[in-house]
Amino acid sequence: MAKTYRDQVEIDATKEGVVKFLSEHRNGGLLLDIAEAMESLVMAATATGKGGIVTIAIGVKPLDSDGAMNVADDVKTKLPKLPTPASIMFATPNGKLMRGDHRQAELEIEHLPERDANVTRLPPVSAPRSL
Template identity: 40%
Template sequence: MTTTKSAEDKQTEAPDFAATLLNLAKGKTHAELSTQLAELVTAVTTTLKPGKLTLTLQVKPQHGVDGAVLVTAAVASTKPKFEAPASIFYATDEGRLVRDDPNQASLY
């Protein structure tokens, strides 16, 4: 036995999250998320390190309008970075950095 929803049930049923996301900021939030996700995936596959994409939604009441809320979205990503290669130096007694060991005699 299948049940069908009445028009009243459909009106009170909340839209799914994806539909809400598409409507945030006239679709700009969805577009920004899509762009940043593609950039993040490229960075992760290039560096072989993890990254993060975060969507934060702030929901607050709209003063003076019963039942209305303001929804603001913030998108942030943390992309992995290549580690800068390290270089070996030797410290002299004067506090300078030199490439050759000052305690070893020169061979030439």
């Protein structure tokens, strides 16, 4: 069934009411929270190449029979994360983790002398041209 002009006017009025509520609730604080959450999400999605979610919850509770309402909101963001890099550790007999294998002897590392400053570097040789 096609929407009539009256149906469209009612829908537009409802939209205007929601937009007005969003701009007036907490003096625009809800819209600011949503904007900040969206910025964080877009930046994280761009950095990770993964998606995330912004969830907006609005609770309404009657205060009295005169039509007063207590309105609360909650804006949550689930940002995408890059995987945390893993490391390889070795278990000791007493249940601790160590970076090196406690069963292996340590290698003594000798430092090489610094390069002689008078060493001349040769220019790179280009490959021969093919015929």
